Structure formats: C-alpha cells, structure tokens
Amino acid sequence: MASLAEKLRDCARGLLAEGKADVVIGHAAGTLPMRSAPCFVRSAGEVEGLIFDHTCGANLAKYLVKDKPRGKKGEAAKPEKVALIAKGCDGRAAVQLVVEGQIARENVIIIGVPCRGVIDPHRLGEAVGGREVLSCRPEGESLFVGGDGFKEKVELREVLSECCLSCRHPVPPVHDVLVEEAVEAPGGADEFAAVEKLAAGSPDERWAFFEREFFKCIRCYACRNACPMCFCGECFIDQNDPQWFGKSTDPGDTMLFHAVRVMHTAGRCVDCGACVRACPVGVDIRALAKRAEKEVRERFGCEAGVSLEEAPALAAFDEDDPQEFIL
C-alpha cells in the first residue's frame, strides 16, 4: 500500500504533468527535527520532496495571498493555477479566501490530506523541559524524542497544537481531490474549555492573564504574517496617520494590537493555530481568538471556511440576530 506521501506526490505529479496546476504548494522536510518547510513545486520531476506528517504546521493558504503577483501597470497579473496540499484548516482558509474574494475558486485546486494533528514546537519544548530536541519519531499515539543525553517517550496529545485536540475537520470540507480517506480527527477535546475557564474568573484575573501573555510579545508580527486571513495591503498596526496604537512593546499597545487582530479575524479565523506555532515567544493568541470564535459560532451559527456559499459571519446578518445586550 502506498504511503500518504507517495499518494500525494502522485497526485501532485499528475496535476503538474497534465498542466492542470502551475505550482503545487506543499511541505518538504525542514532543516531541523520536527520542522517542515513550505515548498513550491513547479515541475513533475520535483515532487519527491513533498511530505505530509505531524510537522506540517504552516497554513499553506497563506501563500495564496502573500506577495500577490502584480502585473505590469494597469494590467492584472496572469493568475497562476495553484494546487494546495491542504489539511483541514489549510483547505478551510483557502475556501474562506475564495468567499472573501481574495482568490478565484478556479485558480486553486484543494488537495485534501487527512491530518492527524500537527506538533506545536512550544508544547514539544515544554514536554521535554526546554531541552533541545534532536530526533523525533512518532509511533501510534506516542512520540519518541531524543536529545543530548536523553531519550523520552511523550504522548502525542501532549505536544500537538491545542487547536488539533479539538479539531473537527481533519480534511478540508471543500476539496477537489482527496488523497486519502478521512481519518478520525485527533480532536475530541472541548474547544472552548480554556475560554470558559477564563470566563469563569473575574475581569481582573483575565486582565492579569492576558497582560502576562502579551507582555511576552516582541511585535515581530509572525502571528499576523503566518495567518492566511491577514492579507490586508496595509495592516492597521502599520498605519501612521492615524496611528492607532504605539509601536513599542508597551503592554497596552501589544494587547490592543492582538485584540483588534482577533476582532478583525472574527468569523474568518479557521483556528489552524498557525499564529501560535509561528510565535517565537509562545504567546497564547488562541486564548483570545477562541472567545471571538465562540461568540460567532453560538450567536450566529457560523463557521469559517466550511462552505463556498456562506458569507463571512460579520459581513452578513439576520434581522432576528439576538440583541439582548443593546440598550
């Protein structure tokens, strides 16, 4: 039986050879243990590098909107046909980008791959007490981790991204090709448990929690830049007239940057966790983002990226939307 990687290489090879796709965006092995690198395959001969496993954490839909090719002045660039190797959340992000008019449906081929969860480097680091991981081998529900003078078995659930633990879409709900039948999602956890725990505390406790989280932020904008839904030509935080918030690491400014980003991605966020994994200092961005998602889900019954027909939650309305909080 062909492995998942072989199947997706075959699929990519076929699309490129038949000219159905100009480029296949996928993952290749990275230069560090448990790290993959996004890769761009343009010819059938190059597909051998493609992989898919627990290390493929980047949300590749980002590359559908990053550095959009620009045509010569006055004329649009010829759109490339992009085939995207998409786990559930990559596919959802791509769909959301279509819904929002950022990309044309006919220019993207969503190659669905079943995802069993991706590793969060911060959680992996925590699981081994901050020691450097030099080797890593998944086996069933466990991960055998080795480093300088240690070998340990850790539970996969302990090091997977938190968002994966409550994942409900291991394959993209909308896809053009499905490389392998859907697996059972690694999920099962209550996705809003952390939000509810915080909500049960006092405002002061929540403030203290977020102040501590965002105090870590170094404002490198890896979260924003890794986010497939952050495609604005000019981000509000970069505007200088008006300059909405200061550019220093003042906690007030960093907190409000994150809060506004969460609100701007509300109803659009697919909870891929790419922001959390991209963050070099381990800020728990989801702790706030999930609150917005919860509101959108419970109040409006909307979920981002699951349907090509559904308008973004905050660009739509129902005359009977609840308004108990409005005076």
Added chain:
Amino acid sequence: MAVRKLSKKKLKKLLEELARDRVVYGPVSSDGQVSFAEASGGELALEKAISDRPPKNVFFPQAEVLLTYSGGETKDETYTGRPAAVFGARPCDARAFAVIDRVFLGEPPEDPCWRARRRDSLVLALACNRPASTCFCHWMGGGPFGEEGVDVLLTDLGSEFLLKACTPAGERALGASKVLQEAGEDDLAASEQLKGQAEARLSGSLDVAEAKRALEALWDEGLWEDFSSRCLGCAACAYLCPTCHCFDVQDEGSASRGRRLRIWDACMFGLFTKEASGHNPRTATRERLRQRVMHKFSYFPDKFKAVACVGCGRCVRACPSNVDLREVLRRAVQEAVKR
C-alpha cells in the same frame, strides 16, 4: 591574564558583589522562555545551551525613550543609571556586543543611548560546553569559548566555575572579588579539554569570506526566490538576532506633551523603506530577505570590517517557515561554485 575559580555555591555572592555598583543582568526563565533580565536574587537559567532571546536588550532595549517634551521644554532622556554587568551570556552574544559597538561607537557620531548603557559595562560570558545543534559560531570566526566582547570568560567545571579575565576591566573585576579562589594548572587543563570537546560538537564548516563573494555574485539569482517564496516577512529572525540593530524613531503624545521613542525595527518589514510618497525601494519579500542577508555578510563587512552574524542560531530555530540562514549560505556557496 588572571584566572580564578568560583564555587557554584558562591555564585550568589559573586552576583551580590557585582550588584554593588552595577545592574546585574542574567538569563532568567519565565514561562519557559529564557531572556536577559535583572538578576535580582532569582535563579539563573544557565543550563540552556542558548537563551531564547539575546541579551542585546541590556544595552539596546526594544523601546527606549530618547526625549520627552512638555510645554515647550524638551528633555534629553538618555540613560543615566548605573553600568551593567551581563552575567551568563554566551560567547556568541558577547561577540555580538562587539559587532554593534562597531556601528554605534565605531563611527562618529557615537550613538548616545548605546554608549550610555554600554559605558563601563562588564560582560561575564559563560563558555558553551555543549553547543546546540543549531550553533554555527565557528563559521563566523567565533567559538564556544570565544573571547571577543568578553571581559570575563566562565567555564563550567561541574561544581565550580573557572573565571578567566579577557580584558583589563575583567582583570579588575576578578581582582576586586572576595569570593574567588586561586585556580590551578589542572583547572586550566580541564577547561581546555571541555573547549576541545565543545568545538568537536560543532558541525559542518563554511568559509564566510567565500560566502560573501558567493552572495555578491548571486545578486539576481533564483536562490533568493526560493527562500523568499516561503519567508513570511515577519521579524522573528531580526528581533531574536543579537546583532540586528536597526531602529525606528516614533513620537507618542500630543503637540504639547509626549515623548520620542526609538524602537527596534526590521528590514523584513515592507514599511521599513517605504517613503511617504508611496515609493518603496524594496517592494517584495525577495529584496527584503536579500537585504537582511547581504547586510550581515556583505555590506557590514565592507563598511565595518566584521561579519554581522555570530552564528547563535536563534533565527534558524525561530523562523516559522524554516528559512534556515545556514542553508542560505551553503546554497550560495554551492551555486557560486557551480557557476
């Protein structure tokens, strides 16, 4: 140069001595992240192969007030506090101070903010007995026991530290301490042995001068396309880099009252070079990534006679899309050879 020993049990005493007329900074762990902060009595995270964040914030805080103004009066807010002692920085990070010295102090006018915090500072670096797999200080002309930018080099001998003075300031510091013991020949031999072992752990090699020529020759080549296509254009690499020193100047406040700050900035951001007219000399990630690499390995060496990279490997680990600087350099050399 003087060599002394310190029992690990007396580390706290040494830090107290230093704190008498200095602000002592050390690697402090918080939420699993090791960064340099005031080491006031707390535990120091000296075990980690390299701190998650570099110590450059000691002399170059991410945000620093240049001046304040109020009712027509403008006040110079340059640091006037006590000098710093940086304890437990790795040799690569200490070397990075010397790199930034070149640009901030080497050419007139001096940068007053860096000068004010760097003045009379003392760098006590901890040699790396066990470098991490991402360390490549040896490519950059440094080493796990490197002494450039170091006043006192400490070696972890197990239950003791060996302290070696590398500068007159380090010499004075050792002389002033009352908690140190004499070190013997066998201690030096032990240190030398650890040094040899540490160097043997470092992998690969690269001629940085050759890399410079290669990068210059490959100015317009596909190399940049390959790496920049996956680069997200964030500043994780630059903000965790011990030598990146670019900054922005921002005013906060109203017309009558406020402050002028200088804040770290990074050439990876599109806004970095965007002019008010909308013109941007570096429009795409490709040019910006190239700028960052070229600045470190070509422009800086041309202007300041040193490579602006110390091989700490933080950017390698932090990059969310695995743009591995070592890979960029190796590929450049390979491709230049092919041509």
Added chain:
Amino acid sequence: MSDWQPRIIAFLCNWCSYAGADLAGVSRIQYPPTLRVVRLPCSGRVDPLLILRALREGYDGVLVSGCHPGDCHYLSGNYVARRKFAVIKAVVEHLGFEPGRVQFSWVSAGEGEKFANVVAKVTEDIRKLGPARRMAAAEQVK
C-alpha cells in the same frame, strides 16, 4: 470620589442617535455631561479600532449608538454592526475590561428622552466601575 464623573466617548450615527442627542438638547432634557461625541455616518462604520483606541487613550467608557433595526439610513448598516458589536463586547470583556465599560444602544431621532436615559444609565454603570485603570497601568516603557 463621589462626585467623580466618568469621561465617555460616544460614537453616534448621524441619522438617528446624533439627532436623538440633539433632540434631548433642544428639549432641555437633563442628562449627565459625561459624553464626548464623535459623529459617524452610520453605526456600521464602527470598527473595533475606534473603540479600543478610545480605551487606550484612557477613556472610562465607550457608548456606541445607532438607528433601531430596520431604520438604518443605509438599510442594513446597523444589522451588520450588531454582529460586530456582539464580537467586540465579547472580546473586550474577555480581555478583562469590566462589563459595562463598552455599551451599545439604539436611539432614534425622535427618542430624546431615551437618549438621556441611556446616557444616565451608562454613566451610572461606569461611575460604579470607577476610573479606567487598565491602560493607565500599562503605560510604562522601560
């Protein structure tokens, strides 16, 4: 402290709530002088940036007011806004701003009295919460 009056930013839509405020004024209805009014073309114009920037500036509270559902001058601006308001309120309160700091209302051009009542209620709510302290504490650059 008892006579402390909060400073509240009010974002009022041009067609209803601003006119309602105007009516309250010309009708000489008494209400607390706590508002700094920003007139917007429509409550649909409200971006979370406006509200958070106001909080960042240290205002004690924010009031957003627009036309009643069905009365929007632009037909659906306030319907879309209503969804946004719910998310803004949820996130702002989750972040740790006390419930009541940011409030929303529908006030029509004819509801001068309601406008005054809303202002009185919002002012009283925020008075009970006391001065904004979150951002004041945060403003500390090393």
Added chain:
Amino acid sequence: MNPYMPMPMRVKKIIEESDDKTLRTFELAFCQDEDRDSFNFLPGQFCEVSVLGKGESAFGIASSPTEKDAVRFTVNRVGLVTTALHYLKEGDTVGMRGPLGNSYPIEKFKGENVVIVAGGFAFTTLRSLAVYLLHPEHRSDIKGLTVIYGARMPGLLLYREELARWQKRDDIALHLTIDRPAEGWDGLVGFVPTVTKEVAPSPDAAWVVVCGPPIMIKFTLPVLQEIGFPPERIYTSLERRMKCGVGKCGRCNIGSKYVCTDGPVFSFAELRELPEAF
C-alpha cells in the same frame, strides 16, 4: 552632544510655492544663538526637521550658506510629518537636527563650468547650490553656470520670483521648461531630458549636478553621457527613508553605503558600483 536632540527653531516665514498648495517653503530661525553660531553647512546637506508628537523627516536644505538669517526647507505635503508641517503657522516652534550628510563637491567646481539639471520639487538643494555659486564671494570661483529646470506646469516651478531675477542676469544661463504647453507660458516646453539634449551644455571642464524624480534621472543620464559627461563628473542627490540621519538606524543603506552619511550626494561613478541604487 546628543545627535538625537533637536535644536528648537522658530517658523519665521511660510511661503506658498505652488498653485496646488502642496509645496511650501519654511524659513526657520534659530531660537538659541549658540545653535545659530555653530550651524555651518554646504549646499547638498540635509536636516531632520521634527514636529513634536508627529515625528521627524529628512529635508534637503533649500537655503544657501550665504543666506545667514534663516534655514529654509521646501516641503511637499505627502505624509504624516509633512502634513503636520503644513499645518504650522508663523511663530510656531519645530525641532531641527543637522546639518547632516555630505554636500555637492564644490571644491571640485573651482575654475570649471557647472551645469545644474533639475526636475520638479527636487530643485531645493540645487537652489541652495545655485544661490551659493551666484553669491559675489563665490561666483568668480567657477566659470559658466547653466541651470536647466523643469516642472509639470508653470504653477509647479519653485522659487518663481527668484527664477525671474535670475533670468535677467547674464552670469547664469537659465533654461526653464514645462511638460506641456500652458496658457501664458512662452518659455521652453518639453521634458527635462529632451531640453537637456537641446541645450547641450558643453562637457568641457564641466560638472553636472542632476536631481529629480527617478524617471527623469533615468532618461537624463544617457543624454548627459551622450553629450560627453563622464559618470564621475555627474552628481546627484539620493532620497531614502531615514530616521536617525547619522548612520545608526540602518534604514537608508544602498549596498554598503548609507545615504545619510556617505551621501546623499553621490557621483554616478559611485552609484554604478552599488546594487539597488535605482
């Protein structure tokens, strides 16, 4: 001396330069005598001018060192700081740091001919140079002085009264041009490169300084070389986004050169060696 501390300057006079009101010249007077006495510069240098609360921007000095009473800047309203400057009134205070950067190579001009080619509002530091060279103390240092200056329309030419005075002088050959014919304009019509070709200033014992929008430079350069100017005798002044102005903030580099300290004035012989210069 802290190079980041601005000197307080009083806005002495504001002059509306263009019909579309996007260009204004600000005459700044020193608030402190010691600042005035220590302020020495040459044409081509720039300053960082700041409006507190808004920020700082770099502007080439438009006045000549021979004009002692004030320092002049001509500001195009495009961004945050320039807009804030345009809101200023006479009597207001701004901050200024400088002079910064290098200057036009005036020493080299001695005994030779000087040609100035300018387009649009890049004329500012070239005006400084022209006024300096025309000053009785310096005019005899050089031989001929030719100025070719173009703008989109007559209303966008800077320093029009001064230009009118220059046109009456016989120690300066002034060629003004506009892009398209306009009512009431009886001067030259055509783009700067074309006019330069027509005027064809002699390259013998001559230096040329050319400033303008990138597109103008791009087309003027081949014309100048065709006429016979070698790259080392063609100078220009570059613009880059700057913050510190003193070679620290790392923003304005072109290759290993910092525009703020190695420039802003470069010869084309130097620029040829730099990647990304244009």
